[in-house]
Amino acid sequence: xxxxxxxxxxxxxxxxxxxxxxxxxxxxxxxxxxxxxxxxxxxxxxxxxxxxxxxxxxxxxxxxxxxxxxxxxxxxxxxxxxxxxxxxxxxxxxxxxxxxxxxxxxxxxxxxxxxxxxxxxxxxxxxxxxxxxxxxxxxxxxxxxxxxxxxxxxxxxxxxxxxxxxxxxxxxxxxxxxxxxxxxxxxxxxxxxxxxxxxxxxxxxxxxxxxxxxxxxxxxxxxxxxxxxxxxxxxxxxxxxxxxxxxxxxxxxxxxxxxxxxxxxxxxxxxxxxxxxxxxxxxxxxxxxxxxxxxxxxxxxxxxxxxxxxxxxxxxxxxxxxxxxxxxxxxxxxxxxxxxxxxxxxxxxxxxxxxxxxxxxxxxxxxxxxxxxxxxxxxxxxxxxxxxxxxxxxxxxxxxxxxxxxxxxxxxxxxxxxxxxxxxx
Amino acid sequence: xxxxxxxxxxxxxxxxxxxxxxxxxxxxxxxxxxxxxxxxxxxxxxxxxxxxxxxxxxxxxxxxxxxxxxxxxxxxxxxxxxxxxxxxxxxxxxxxxxxxxxxxxxxxxxxxxxxxx
Numbered sequence: 001x002x003x004x005x006x007x008x009x010x011x012x013x014x015x016x017x018x019x020x021x022x023x024x025x026x027x028x029x030x031x032x033x034x035x036x037x038x039x040x041x042x043x044x045x046x047x048x049x050x051x052x053x054x055x056x057x058x059x060x061x062x063x064x065x066x067x068x069x070x071x072x073x074x075x076x077x078x079x080x081x082x083x084x085x086x087x088x089x090x091x092x093x094x095x096x097x098x099x100x101x102x103x104x105x106x107x108x109x110x111x112x113x114x115x116x117x118x119x120x121x122x123x124x125x126x127x128x129x130x131x132x133x134x135x136x137x138x139x140x141x142x143x144x145x146x147x148x149x150x151x152x153x154x155x156x157x158x159x160x161x162x163x164x165x166x167x168x169x170x171x172x173x174x175x176x177x178x179x180x181x182x183x184x185x186x187x188x189x190x191x192x193x194x195x196x197x198x199x200x201x202x203x204x205x206x207x208x209x210x211x212x213x214x215x216x217x218x219x220x221x222x223x224x225x226x227x228x229x230x231x232x233x234x235x236x237x238x239x240x241x242x243x244x245x246x247x248x249x250x251x252x253x254x255x256x257x258x259x260x261x262x263x264x265x266x267x268x269x270x271x272x273x274x275x276x277x278x279x280x281x282x283x284x285x286x287x288x289x290x291x292x293x294x295x296x297x298x299x300x301x302x303x304x305x306x307x308x309x310x311x312x313x314x315x316x317x318x319x320x321x322x323x324x325x326x327x328x329x330x331x332x333x334x335x336x337x338x339x340x341x342x343x344x345x346x347x348x349x350x351x352x353x354x355x356x357x358x359x360x361x362x363x364x365x366x367x368x369x370x371x372x373x374x375x376x377x378x379x380x381x382x383x384x385x386x387x388x389x390x391x392x393x394x395x396x397x398x399x400x401x402x403x404x405x406x407x408x409x410x411x412x413x414x415x416x417x418x419x420x421x422x423x424x425x
Numbered sequence: 426x427x428x429x430x431x432x433x434x435x436x437x438x439x440x441x442x443x444x445x446x447x448x449x450x451x452x453x454x455x456x457x458x459x460x461x462x463x464x465x466x467x468x469x470x471x472x473x474x475x476x477x478x479x480x481x482x483x484x485x486x487x488x489x490x491x492x493x494x495x496x497x498x499x500x501x502x503x504x505x506x507x508x509x510x511x512x513x514x515x516x517x518x519x520x521x522x523x524x525x526x527x528x529x530x531x532x533x534x535x536x537x538x539x540x541x542x
Contacts, residue, residue, distance in 0.1 A: 180513045189514070
């Protein structure tokens, strides 16, 4: 197979280099090909065929100057072959005619950057379509736009490869069968759909970020993938403040990823973290993005969360954290997002900014809410505020409740340690 | 062009009062007209209540006829439309404008299309 592309001078590359070049180009090629062939599965199968061709020829002939264009052309020809063989597709003839037309055009068009970017954006919105169940959206997004294999995604979400494979193929079948369109949504639904896309990316990030110590290695990849997706969105939609805000938020959290675990794998809270282990490059990038976002003057919840995180990482020490400003930001966040998690964090921030009694006042309504009776972080925060008020008996009782509710071994050990310290004082 | 069925589900309890009925009819007439403007071949009907529904099954060769709907749920099928839409997003857009969506729901189902030939 030689789609007539110029080769690099370094003829003869290891198979691993061919595979790397292929992985990098895959998502862009898929995005273009899905539009051209009108079907996710067919596009994926054709790209897989092209991969086999690349592995066979690139090590011998060298990696083409434009790997993406090479793969696109090769994959489109494979798609034509596959279409000729299938009889089940109703509009096979139309598709074949269209593909043949594309194939006769100048190959250089395939690599054109702006067209590829448009297709990537279509792919993002289709993978995150609300007609798909949330687990399917995250899986499909990782499979189609990220660089992970089905097996890797399965391990990261702690399900079997079979289950994950079924989840992804069901999603692709629904896209084809229900007619989920391959395009950027119309203006009337775009803000809603974009919020949905950002939610999927943040969910992927949190799956990786909240992983327990033993699972960290495999699930850490999810953080990297989410940040890659965040960068892609920031490139595709640079004018949207929340897109930038989400990327800033993820970078500022991720900067502290390594410092959250000590040498023997134990969780380390924000106050005790070794700040020299924070990734300053990520922090600088996150702060710069947040600044860009805020200049758009379109406040949103990701920007507010990023601003809160920024204040925490910018403080030279835990004691010098600007809790007054953090509490104010949480108040604004609570206006945008009615959620008990936000309310709890606001109470904790106020507890530092204005003293534990003020924090306890805010916690009152949450403690009376029966739906939160089993919410462990609420009781842990309650215990902490009571301790700082000097109410040892009530604090001990609240720690007891938090310990009962804790499902995580590391977390429970930490709470038990605090309870012991309280009783000894 | 793909075909979609919009299944209109209403709450089993409650519903509009006698005084509210004319306004309710007006809303549905306007909605149906808007769908017909999008697809002249629109098909659709309102169904009579589930009190008048009868369900038929054949079990071991014996026809079983029972009073009532297939399943008694909080929301019951009250009507349907079948129409051509270019894609799911367009169908979902139509569904979101149905007068029922604030107190009931609309299920959007693609209609099976047999391959030509």
